Amino acid sequence: MGVEYDIATALDGLEIGCESGEVICDHPHEGPQSVDVERRVQYECIRIDESISVFETFGVDCYDVWLPDLLRCSDCEIETLSTPTAGFDEALVDLDVTWNGTEYVLDTKELTVIAYSPRDEGEAPPSVPAPLVTPMIERGDPGGIRRSRIERMVPELRAEGAVELADVLDAELNR
């Protein structure tokens, strides 16, 4: 029972394919990087505490349920969770992917938890400006405000020329 059981129950059978029918790594690559679903995959999962009130502001109820957040291809696998965010239960799991005849879905029968950071560990989430939070909410990606993902977003924004926004987030992370 415990965390492993809770995650396995919540994630079992969830579809993860995208429009192209291919499963793509959620970590940034030069271009879309497909995930080899013949082998086990790593997924970062989250469960959000109600103290993270930004989602409530948007009228989104994503609290207290385990959600798949970030899929990693074999090139991006990690051993532990870096820079955990308070208010988020974060878990790095490894599990199988199967084809159900229509789409790729998560198969959690043999899910294992590699790393786990409970919600009372880590630093407060950065205060993310609305222009960034709104698209996250719209695409159903509440995990985007986690510190680890904001850290990753800063250089991407700089590369895109959104220097001011990058500076705001950088300052938030180092507050």
Ligand SMILES: [Zn+2]
């Ligand atoms: Zn990758």
